[in-house]
């Protein structure tokens with residue numbers, strides 16, 4: 001039997017184990033925020049890998065303010081070393097977003113029904129972690145002599161920026177150029193799609209300041225809420241049409257996200273509406289904006305455009321002062337077109353699914369940014385089981401046949417990359 005056939009057969013044989021591992025991971029409610037059960041989940045995964053002869057390291061996010069005694073940030077890495085060939089690192093985040101309302105099943109029950117596994121975080125991305133584990137395991141069971149090293153990490157806080165997770169591993173040099181050759185992140189992007197990057201993010205807060213006055217004589221004050229209203233109007237009428245005219249060459253999905261966008265995340269001005277009211281003109285109003293920019297736009301131009309718009313509104317708005325404060329910047333990433341990690345996954349997808357892979361980019365961001373920007377490893381993509389649209393939804397689920405297919409693809413691509421992408 002050829003290696004590939006043996007690997008595929010081992011994965012088919014391991015289907016129940018793959019499902020069981022996914023369910024076990026779902027039953028550990030690693031909810032973020034605040035970061036529940038990270039230690040338990042990291043050790044569960046570490047113990048699982050240790051029993052399968054992986055070398056295990058635990059990396060706590062020492063020095064990060066969110067790493068506390070109550071909510072420790074614990075990352076785990078398992079390594080299986082073969083020859084001196086490339087190191088392939090499969091990274092999954094262990095945290096999940098809160099369950100929220102609208103569930104018809106227990107979000108942390110790990111229910112299996114009609115060929116699907118249900119639960120919060122099953123597609124985003126505990127099924128992906130299980131797929132990574134059994135991709136590596138299948139190579140061992142098939143008796144393949146590994147030409148390189150496979151690493152599997154379970155990391156924290158992806159849903160809140162990944163600073164104590166992948167960014168921390170990259171800052172410590174644990175994921176780094178020269179040490180890590182290829183990184184695949186099994187985020188839920190569908191079994192035939194390879195994600196080659198994401199748009200940029202610019203979160204900023206605008207504070208409008210007017211002058212307080214008596215609410216019965218509003219003409220004697222200056223309303224900061226009115227000022228903010230003018231800014232929102234300009235955002236809608238001047239900025240948004242410009243943004244929607246800018247399209248990226250990167251294959252961002254869904255199609256609506258192939259352009260630059262802006263969203264108002266929140267607004268707060270004047271008196272708290274649930275509090276006791278007094279007649280006052282609002283002297284302060286704040287709003288937080290989420291601007292997603294294109295690799296073609298770049299951050300500097302994006303920031304300048306916002307500053308110019310605010311300045312032009314200020315010039316037209318008597319008595320209101322505006323301040324802009326940066327909250328978070330994520331630069332866009334894009335895997336090089338000729339990266340072997342793309343080629344290997346393309347070949348594996350064609351071989352397992354019998355159809356060509358589709359290259360896409362994410363509308364949001366994920367830990368790819370830290371791999372590319374901090375670790376300086378350009379050969380990183382996301383590929384994993386589950387539908388992106390189900391992530392963060394009630395009754396989140398992942399199809400078992402998708403998990404199995406993704407496990408096969410990851411196994412073949414990992415071996416291909418270790419063998420020099422032949």
Ligand SMILES: [Zn+2]
Nearest residue numbers: 124125158187
């Ligand atoms: Zn995710």
